[in-house]
Amino acid sequence: MDDVRTRAGDVIPSEVPSRAPDGAEHGRKRVVIEAVTPSVDGGRFAAKRTTGEEVQVEADVFADGHDVLAGVVLVRGPGDQEAREVPLELVENDRWAARFTVDRIGRWTFRVAGWVDHLETWRQGTRKKVAAGQDVRVELEVGARYADEAAEAAGAAPVARQLADVAHRLRHVDPDGVAALLDDDAVAVLLRQAMPRHHVTTTDELPLVVDPPLARFSTWYELFPRSTSEEPGRHGTFADVVARLPYVADMGFDVLYLPPVHPIGRSFRKGPNNAPVAGPDDPGSPWAIGAEEGGHDAILPALGTEADFRDLVAKARELGLEVAMDIAFQCAPDHPWVREHPTWFRWRPDGTVQYAENPPKKYQDIYPIEFETPDWKELWDALLGVFLHWIDAGVRVFRVDNPHTKPFPFWEWVIGTIKADHPEVLFLAEAFTRPKVMHRLAKLGFSQSYTYFAWRNGRDELREYFTELSQSPSREYFRPNVWPNTPDILTEYLQHGGRPAFVNRVVLAATLSASYGIYGPAFELGEHVAREPGSEEYLDSEKYQIRHWDLDQPGSLRPVIARLNRIRRENPALQHDWSLRFHDTDNPALLCYSKSSADGRNVIMAVVNLDPHNPQSGFVHLDLSALGVGDGPFELEDLFAGGRYTWQGPTNYVALDPWGTSAHVLRVVRPSGAAVS
Secondary structure (H helix, E strand, O other), rough: OOEEEOOOOOOEOOOOOOOOOOOOHHOOOOOEEEEEOOHHHHHOOOOEEEEOEEEHHHHEEEOOOOOOEEEEEEEOOOOOOOEEEEEEEEEEEEEEEEEOOOOOEEEEEEEEEEEEEEHHHHHHHHHHHHHOOOOOOHHHHHHHHHHHHHHHHHHHHHHHHHHHHHHHHHHHHOOHHHHHHHHHHHHHHHHHHHOOOOOOOEEEOOEEEEEEEOOOEEEEEOOHHOOOOOOOOOOOOOOHHHHHHHHHHHHOOEEEEOOOOEEEOOOOEEEHEEEOOOOOOOOOOOEOOOEEEOOOOOOOHHHOOOHHHHHHHHHHHHHHOOEEEEOOOEEEEOOOHHHHHHOOEEEOOOOEEEEEEEEOOEEEOOEEEOOOOOOOOHHHHOOOOHHHHHHOOOOOOOEEEEEEEEHOOOOOOOOHHHHHHHHOOOEEEEEOHHHHHHHHHHHHHHEEEEEEEHHOOOOOHHHHHHHHHHOHHHOOOOEEEEEEEEEOOOOOHHOEEEEHHHHHHHHHHHHOOEEEEEEEEOOOOOOOOEEEOOOOEEEEOOOOOOOOOOOOOOOOOOHHHEEEEEEEHHOOOOOOOOOOEEEEEEOEEEEEEEEEOOOOOOEEEEEEOOOOOOEEEEEEOHHHHHHHOOOEEEEEEEEEOOOEEEEOOEEEEEEEEEEEEEEEEEEOOOOOOOOOO
């Protein structure tokens, strides 16, 4: 790492050796800096923010004795040649903090620097002696010499003359004017700005990745392009997806996620409901990638051409939608790579390639890639090329399939390489796996991560899980994206809870997390029939066949979802995760929580009936400070179900009916009647 030069010209070394030789500068550094935040694994990985967010850096800064300390955070943004300084301020108990706003995407760094402030130590000590009526002639000479040193450091700059004048005044001040001179802030500022800093302690640089706001606040909608045709039985095209864009945009989504759009293998193609044998007209699984028409950089001809895809991306962006492409690094037996790069696959003693399996399940239509191949460098370059190809086609968001089944070093390299030239690109990790693996992927660079939300249904487990996501140190790098359903996940709750279950889950997803997604139209149309008892697979899943959806059927949740997404857009409190606070309820079927905007002017509280079958009622016990209200009456406007309520104090009664008002999404209103937002 390069050294940092401070404003006053001192060079701050990038590293402080653990042991200094005799006479080295290290031995004169008295300030200790510890427990710097944000820091992920001591700086091994980057903390994450989005543009426009304020970063609060904190550190324990202390020294021996009673001298006054000073410090700064040295911040360097993308393209900055020099670091800028942000002063540290004492919080309490040797804990210091500084704040700055990040205004550009890309990789930032910061350091914490601290030193003994001899000038302020002298100033405060001399003040005390003056107040005690003591002789301070020696102290004034000490101050004059500080001014001399500052003037010498200023050289020929005009400020040198002002500093010389300060030194003269300190040496010749009338005894009655000493106190006024010491209290003169203009003099203090002049000295502090020019005074060289000695024996500065600094930390190593800590990384900070700044992404576009979409990484923090996003609303995803997944659909299968082949099922978008208006004509039953006809394979959908990109043109059909373009026609579907207003439907998605009108519901308030900002990311349209498409499963793989590449050629689908024919060998061992799966039929409807994952049948081991496909008929001649069965389309197969989009995740069985590759055929004679091409591989990961090709388009399934039935969908259209790459030009059609580029047109889709452009048309979506005009409506405020980003198209997210699925990246699934696996191959059908027909993929060109199997023939051209046989070492990229695992060959069995019988001369066949090892296909994917999770006994007793078998996926003969998919070959995993062998990352332990001797030709791994060539493989990595080819996989990087897949990303770059679609970035060139206009894609800026990637949903990565099963990243936990590929090596961690690969993801760190490929994401870092891409973001070095394309810092605007975002990556969502579809990794429903062990917590430590999910967190490692997030540390390595994935912008967002799937979560366990789909399987968290009870009050206490929801509280525990979302408290972890929003309040634990992992929030510095792990951004949750919650989905109540996916093409692979139809939970028991949705299978048996009826329409209220779908309403409850989307309310929870939209208000607990700043980023959420649904797999549609299955979700808004209430698709809930499993392939078989005990399975989370859909009957007649789109993964294996084309479906025709009646988007206008009665009971669609389309207006409910649109209302929730409008509430999210209009209320900044719901666009961040860290302010989430849970409030107690005396009925375990009721979940109550709130979020507030950074400035505290917008506060949203939600109360949800988690029981999709029965009305539930009870008392909520509020943390009034989290809501920004006192013990007096305050108003609540229900943005979701409509109506206004007046509550008072921490304990209030709620009754929710799954077939009527099953949830409140309440905006807190000031007692005077003026809305907080």
